[in-house]
Amino acid sequence: MKSLLLASTLLLAPAATLAAPAVDEARLNAHIKTLSSDAFEGRGPATEGETKTVAYLTEQMKAAGLEPGGDKGADGKRAWTQAVPLLRAEITGTPKVSLNVAGSPQALTQGEEIAVRAALNGQKQVTIADAPLVFVGYGVTAPERNWDDFKGLDVKGKILVVLVNDPDFETQQGDFGGKAMTYYGRWTYKFEEAARKGALGTLIVHETAPASYGWATVKNSNTNTMFDIVRDDPAKAHAPLEAWIQRDLAVALFKASGLDFEDLKVKARARDFQPVPLKATISADFAVNSEVITSRNVVGRVTGKTRPDETVLYTAHWDHLGVAAPDANGDTIYNGAVDNATGTSALIEMGRAFAKAPRPARSVVFLAVTAEEKGLLGSEFYAANPLYPLAKTAGVLNMDGFGVNGPARNFTISGTAELGLLDRLVAEGKKHNRVYSPDPRTEAGGFYRSDHFPFAKRGVPAISYGAGNDLVDGGLARAEELSKDYTAKRYHQPADEWSPDFNMKGLAADIALLFDVGNDLANSTDWPNWSANSEFRGTRDESAADRK
Template sequence: MFAFQRLTAGLCLLASSMAVFATDSGDFNDTNLHQHIKTLASDQYGGRGPLSPGERLSIDYIAGQFKQLGLEPGYQGQYLQPVPLAQVTADQAMTLTVGEQQFKVGSDFTARTHQMRDHIELKQSELVFVGYGINAPEYQWNDYRGVDVTGKTVVMLVNDPGFATQDPTLFKGNAMTYYGRWTYKYEEAARQGAAAALIIHQTDAAGYAWGVVENSNTGSKYTLVDNQGNAEQLPVMGWLHQEAAKRLFTSAKLDLNALSRQAAQPGFKAVKMNQAASLSFANRSTQATSHNVLASIPGGERPDEVVMIHAHWDHLGTNESDGHIYNGAIDNATGVAGILELARVLKAQHAITPFKRTLMFASFTAEETGMIGAQQFAEHPPIPTKQIVAFLNIDGMNVGDQLSYILRYGDGVSELEAYLQKGAAEQGRTVKPDPRPQAGLLYRSDHFAMAKQGVPGLLFMSLGDNDPDYIPHRYHKPADDYDPRWSLAGMKQDLALMATMAADLANNSDWPKWLEESEFKTRRAQDGR
């Protein structure tokens, strides 16, 4: 109720201080949008994999467009921010062996690493089922309590107990928390000293089918480089298909369904599986520098206060084993096209009446492999993060016709929701809650790296609103290709909404606040915001 009251108050305040700027979908050019998407999602760009020839084509194209529009370079006088990356490729000629059972890579499991070693090996590593693999003091939850998993292989469930029980008082009920994300689970397993982690996939709990896991984990992956060759990261990061997991637990004379129910209850204790896993694979790693692309429209009165608009430029690249190109037309060539058109439209507005605050346009690398470019920006920003007012993030746009609604990811999270609600109402649209809160989209795109630094953000994502076939058959698959028949009316509708919101934020003195108690709110308070 408190969050609702805060949001209502925010709407009243916003209504009395709206900027005079307002954009219409007609301000955005169909030809420009089609050309940007067609170019970035072409086979020539090879799926825009970081450190691939497609990276140079992508960042040159984006930076060239910013320069042509007359935007200022956004990083130390340059359009490109260096991101020290390692490209790590696990040889897929691998087999997971547990006792007499063998599991096939791809159909039964996936495995990879961020460690920069030529060979990765698990040798008779003891298996321990650790429930959801969560250690969350604020929820009085610790799946690792009373068990030492040093050098062992932990097996865990995807998502968190709130989703499993649908109990709104447990974690966040149906809505996934960060503790349900695979990124967190691997990080916590590493902190616990594990040698490997295997996450049991379930389509409903993960929010995507096994094919997404397989396609996303069997090619080259990327990670920031540290001075120890990433030795502190988890040696083996794996997934288990649900049917493979059932076989594994049956062979251990354990009931996976019963243990899953127990794991969702407070007080769960880890279970030794009395089996050991063996796995080895060759590993190829190379170090190189990837790049974020940054440009700005400096504010006229308070240029040190920054409103950011962003879309990641990378996708999954080209699969070396089968030659398939993952062009990522919707995810996220549409988003990049969107920020380029936003930059053009807002630059034209700025030429008439300068914005008070700076508008920064960003396109980060390596989002698909763990928000790495965003992490580099958040930890090494060209301006202090306490000076960033808000972060508007586009990750997939509606290429079809206009809609009567806009999706809101998260509920009562920050005062930016008031801006979304006001802007949508001006367009005659309603705001609908995330239809799949269990998928945890709030934690799965680049705005989350900024949230960790206390910067509130909004995610704009439309993955199949006009096309129910997209998620099951094209998302993170080679079929995510450009189609010249797209009307892009919905895309222009959403861009008009974002432009109005960005202009409002760039012209007022508001610092949108976090509504719910969280580590993000605490971090923002440390900056005096």
């Protein structure tokens, strides 16, 4: 889950103004409680937790009155799921990692100074001996911005040390759009670019502000089982060593090399930055157990009355981190109540609302995707292998990490994208007495961190809805306090558990608003598009003939 305003929800408009059927708050709360219970084992893909989750979602979608919308069988009938093949990899035992800094060896502890990911390049054993480290700033190659952090450096056999986010983060101005993070700032890009360059590995320096989360999130998200889509040549996307290191370790590493970390951070913001070799090497040795498994997206559908080949798509990820390293209290189950039992529960009840309402002209699909926490993999697989043509998908409304602390006066979306689907949401919000507020933390890169993104990059108008930060009870100050508390103490941690204090009124209102947006779109002949200057506009326009 990548939603940034987890502490808040939306104002419930008077029932008379809503087209949506009433949402049963008790049932909504019960879904969240069930899905985030210890019995579901943190909903990890390819675990017993997945088996229970898929069974529950299938049962609930069926009871809600939806039709199965997944893969077609030999008889032409659709199943309730879409099979998603994934590469699963996990480190066997504890990885041995050590630095040699200016001739002084230092062992690194997994999860403490370093968070090493299981290799996703197909290797069963990773053995690295005294590989040299080189600092490459933000690790960006952006020809359209005349930006190259590598300056012709041959990175083969080397380990890259890179900063998280992009060069504009510190000053919020420059060649990368200022405050809003570009895709170049995402950790996924850093690893991908290192592999494309042929590097032996990458160490991303963790800092809480530019990462937008603390070390606990890094540790919990990277030291457990890893997944990836199945690739023909995985080594082109993943180097043998992919890891994060603590900022304090980076500072000490630079100092031992006669360098100042903060000074080099400043230099890395400039186009003329040059890579800097460090007086250090790294060694690593660990075994990897990897295999191809099959996970599942769960898919329900309401077939359109007059134009069933056209689709409005609602999405939410059902997965979380599963069972992993214990926290300070010894809890090993990462329940994922807010992230994303809330969105998954909303998806079920959204399906029920559509099943009860008059059948719309277009079909409406309810897609619960797997492996979001491992890199948006379930949505990436669907977008690459759509069950319903993307060219005739009118819009995607993603639900990730709804608020549970009461109604708010506003709402948002992740990122600053301009598109007709947002215009529809804003207009409908006014009818619900709600105000649209732009994403207040675009520097965190929320646009690239949730399941609408695989659709957006293929041109489909897609947004990830975000709860508001102006709480009716407590306003902006209380929302900020709750959001910071959640990020620090519960986000991607075992403490993200169901609470009897959860307030469902805002979540019910979220569903009502998003129902009206999707229902209106499903009954229209409109094809929302991206703004003329959007990077996704050209891709969408290429498929225009399919919509005539």
